[in-house]
Amino acid sequence: MIAIYPGSFDPITLGHLDIIERSSKLFEKVIVAVLSNPGKKALFSTEQRVAQIQECTQHFPNVEVDSFSGLTVEYAKLRQAGVLLRGLRVLSDFEKELQMAHTNKTLWEEIETVFLATTKEYSFLSSSVVKEIAQFGGSVHHLVTENIAKDLVNYYQLKQ
Ligand code: ADP
DSSP, X not given: OEEEEEEOOTTOOHHHHHXXXXXXXXXXXXXXXXXXXXXXXXXXXXXXXXXXXXXXXTTOTTEEEEEEOSOHHHHHXXXXXXXXXXXXXXXXXXXXXXXXXXXXXXXXXXOEEXXXXXXXXXXXXXXXXXXXXXXXXXXXXXXXXXXXHHHHHHHHHHHO
């Protein structure tokens, strides 16, 4: 079974990586799919995010990185994937995730959404938290990989 892990990944965090690593043991193939959404302002471009994820997932032989735009279920059909993978951190994630899973089912009955519970150390972690800390010069080394931490430092230095 092929699983798609869709998201913004702006940028990818250790929480995302943990979900990727664990799901790669459950599925034949995991496609990490960066949503390219022109309506949502991202810090890193789609191409940069794909490259960042490729760099830190290259040691997983059954993980592929790609980008897509439009409906996730259409992308899943195109890639012949039967599962959408999402991570659950806190109760507040649940409501919007359940709504999205139900909506996707109405669009394509065959699609199943599988939720993986976060590893508890990462339950507070989101890309937004990382950006907030990095923006004010705080250390994010415990939250993202070394290369992403460098990319964040570069980004905020260039902005100054
Ligand atoms: P989106 O904008 O689609 O929510 P994100 O990049 O924020 O994209 O997240 C992609 C997926 O990863 C979501 O299902 C989200 O709940 C999950 N996720 C994000 N951070 C973590 C974490 N720390 N632990 C587990 N899952 C996470």
